Amino acid sequence: MEAIKADQILDLKGVVCPINFVKTKLKLEEMEKGQVLEVYLDDGEPILNVPRSVKDDGHKVLKLVDMGGWYRLFIEKS
Amino acid sequence: MDEEQKTEQPKIDFKELKKGGYLKQRQKDLFCLRIKAPMGMLNSEQLTKLAELAKTYGQGVVHLTVRQGAELPWIHYDNINRVSEELKQTGLTMGACGPRVRVVVSCPGTRWCPQGWIDALSFAEQLDKEFYGKPEYDNLPHKFKMSVSGCMNSCAKPQENDVGFHGQVEPQLTKEKCIDCNICERVCPTEAIKVHPRKKTISLDASKCIFCGLCILNCPGGAWQAKQIGLAFYAGGKWGKFPQLGRKAANFLSEKQAIYAIRKTLEFYMKEAKKGERLANVLNRLGIDQLRTQIAE
Numbered sequence: 001m002e003a004i005k006a007d008q009i010l011d012l013k014g015v016v017c018p019i020n021f022v023k024t025k026l027k028l029e030e031m032e033k034g035q036v037l038e039v040y041l042d043d044g045e046p047i048l049n050v051p052r053s054v055k056d057d058g059h060k061v062l063k064l065v066d067m068g069g070w071y072r073l074f075i076e077k078s
Numbered sequence: 079m080d081e082e083q084k085t086e087q088p089k090i091d092f093k094e095l096k097k098g099g100y101l102k103q104r105q106k107d108l109f110c111l112r113i114k115a116p117m118g119m120l121n122s123e124q125l126t127k128l129a130e131l132a133k134t135y136g137q138g139v140v141h142l143t144v145r146q147g148a149e150l151p152w153i154h155y156d157n158i159n160r161v162s163e164e165l166k167q168t169g170l171t172m173g174a175c176g177p178r179v180r181v182v183v184s185c186p187g188t189r190w191c192p193q194g195w196i197d198a199l200s201f202a203e204q205l206d207k208e209f210y211g212k213p214e215y216d217n218l219p220h221k222f223k224m225s226v227s228g229c230m231n232s233c234a235k236p237q238e239n240d241v242g243f244h245g246q247v248e249p250q251l252t253k254e255k256c257i258d259c260n261i262c263e264r265v266c267p268t269e270a271i272k273v274h275p276r277k278k279t280i281s282l283d284a285s286k287c288i289f290c291g292l293c294i295l296n297c298p299g300g301a302w303q304a305k306q307i308g309l310a311f312y313a314g315g316k317w318g319k320f321p322q323l324g325r326k327a328a329n330f331l332s333e334k335q336a337i338y339a340i341r342k343t344l345e346f347y348m349k350e351a352k353k354g355e356r357l358a359n360v361l362n363r364l365g366i367d368q369l370r371t372q373i374a375e
Contacts, residue, residue, distance in 0.1 A: 061298035
């Protein structure tokens, strides 16, 4: 896997849907176009909801990394 | 004199009343008016009218039914015609009871749900036009219910209906567009998708794919696309005292094929069912293959 460098990190482990997406969205709004946000997400519902909602908002999902029980999601702000 | 007047009074035809969605309450002379709200849609004018009528003629309450209708309880039978007329002015008609095609149930589908694969509402509307209140389907062996769901999540519970549909999609991969993010592998509920990081390839096990479309919905690069979208068709679901789920009768039907399949199913049902028998029980007796053959023709 090629390493992706994140400009910001948001730990959303233990944060339920849809609050995790809203927090991701707010963070992305603060960032510059082209910057990368790394989000930590729990397994289960968050993985089925957050990447898709981010995509629907027009941002670019770069990578999902399985950390065993939780995930690192890399998003490029559009 | 009194006696004579009583005998001259027209009898209430309960059967006729029931057909039209007028349900006799357990309380003397009171009726519950079952109003048809196709696919659970009521506009603001209709909602205001319902509220007014409930306040004026009922007890100020409206009951929402399981099949997306609205019921006005506590209406005295002297007021039934008046209430019905007022409902008509806003385009509201009565729902159905008894052994006939019932109001079609539907989820929002692609109209606003992020999960939907088909425009469930417009397909359900078509079914309503084709099958609801038709004289040829007005005297069935038993009730006949239909439901449409936009996707496999089956929120409108198509498998609990005599016939039911949900949207389905077959995925296909354009490898050049894949950005190697791994999301599809994670979201696939049946582990049909495998990412091989070393080889940088993705494989789809077609025998495991259930056509839910989560890979397509989640794919950030548009590498997973819809090869075909269609309707999964279930037959013979029912609730009641002995519930059972409908069985899959066909995959990837077009809307036109689906309407044809319902016609064939109704023909089969009217021919084979004993009076008072639901489609589920007919299929239990004869097997679903007989129906599948009829549809396939």
